[in-house]
Amino acid sequence: MTAVLLLMVIVPALGAVLAGVLGKRRAPVVAVAAAAVVAVLAVWSVATSFGTSYRDAVGTLPWLTGAVDSPVFGVLLDPLGSVLLLVATLIGFLTVLYSAAYMGERNRDHAVVLSQQGPYYFRLLLFLASMVGVALAPNFLQLFLFWELTTVCSWSLIAFYGNEKSLRAGFKALLITHIGGLFFLLAVLILFVQTRSFAFGALAQLPESLRRWVFLFLMIAAWAKAAQVPFHTWLPDAMEAPTPISAYLHAAAMVKAGVFLMARAVSSGWAMPPGLGMLMGAMALVTMFLALSYYFVQDDLKRLLAYSTIAHLGYVLLGVALGALGSITGFRGGVLHIACHGFSKATLFLCAGAIVYATGTRSISALGGLARSMPLTAVAFFVGLLAVTGVPPFACFWSKFMLLEGAMKLGGIVGPVLVGLVLVESLISFGWMLRVGQKIFLGPVTPVAAVNSDPPWPMSVTLVALMIGCLVIPAVAMPLVQLIGR
DSSP states (O other): OOOOOOHHHHHHHHHHHHHHHHHHHHHHHHHHHHHHHHHHHHHHHHHHTTTTTTEEEEOOOGBTTTTTTSSSSEEEEEEHHHHHHHHHHHHHHHHHHHHHHHHTTOOSOOOOOOGGGGHHHHHHHHHHHHHHHHOOOOOOHHHHHHHHHHHHHHHHHHHHOHHHHHHHHHHHHHHHOOOOHHHHHHHHHHHHHSOOOOOOOGGSSSSSSHHHHHHHHHHHHHHHHOOOOTSTTTHHGGGGOOHHHHHHHHSSSSSHHHHHHEEEEHHSSSSOHHHHHHHHHHHHHHHHHHHHHGGGOOOOBHHHHHHHHHHHHHHHHHHHHHHTTTOOOHHHHHHHHHHHHHHHHHHHHHHHHHHHHHHHHOOOOGOTTTTTOOOOHHHHHHHHHHHHHTTEEEETHHHHHHHHHHHHTTTHHHHHHHHHHHHHHHHHHHHHHHHHHHHHHHOOOOOOGOOOSSSHHHHHHHHHHHHHHHHHHHHHHHHHTTTTTT
């Protein structure tokens, strides 16, 4: 098992090097093959280790010999890590497959020449390897190393096109998320000095006053990485990235690393001070409604979806906060939302990519009647819309239901208030997203929307697979999240 888990990091890293060296026409083939191998290995690993927690050590740092009791580097595959691993690898494979058609000369928005293929797939596969490393990290030090690697990969991909707007967006993302990384590093240093350990469970060994500071620093790191208030501004600007990167960034990588950090920290001993749990929950609600307020002034379809991502990451942190306050059901709902939102949002973003590919614009006001010429894209968009807003039986209904159930288990007035706020956000979000979908796909055909057909087969196959995922992923992830806390 250890060899297989290590291969999931090594294969995409080697694939990245090969894609970068071969370049041009061979890079997409190498990238798709490497991502497919990783996805198969991930599914096999999760199925094989289901219901257990597999841990193994693989090495240490020589200068830490005697300073720590156990090897520093290794692998850990448990139910929580399995959820992120499946999301990162399955959506990662679909993103690579989609890119094989999207990143070409026929793209009306940004034509990509053959010489750019190698650098693109090098960065994307390295991003995939980094996210696998985050999911399998057995302690805070290893998690921090892969966490920072995702920061570098996302910066280079956001700035991929090399124009002024993309370079500014990439720098902004790097700056803000790296600030969060510094707080993460400070938390790790305090933990090590006090406990001589990097283990997740070492948090419970800290004196309460120091534990409060460490959790606060980790929370700040998560807020910056997951684009939560007040660090939220970098994510909408990151829409200057190629759309497949936007999809992976929002659905399965980078921002999901932020919420995963807090889920891992809280569930490793359940030692988070209640006051910080309340702060996390309050900031999650503030983020959800602030992001919602930006929906109504967006004409850029990708920026609208970016603000939706910010709100849904708030849902995950709300679930983690419920877990810190004693509601294991709420915590499980938050973790389940990582998977459900991942497939739902990937569907919407890659539909946006298909629209941009065919029409050359992502302006909502300029689009109309696309369902006539792009029926598959239209169906996929509405499936993603229903899934992300929580309409049964689609994905996010199940995770939101668990969150609401967990909130009600808190007792007192807090539970009903949280339920009311979540329902209000969900209803407004559903209404506005439905309005946008109708504007883009129904009604009279606008001049810019007079295109010929749905996108090439790699993009179309990806949309079909994601639609299936919007229905199936709760059944896959639910048994895993039910094991958390047992």
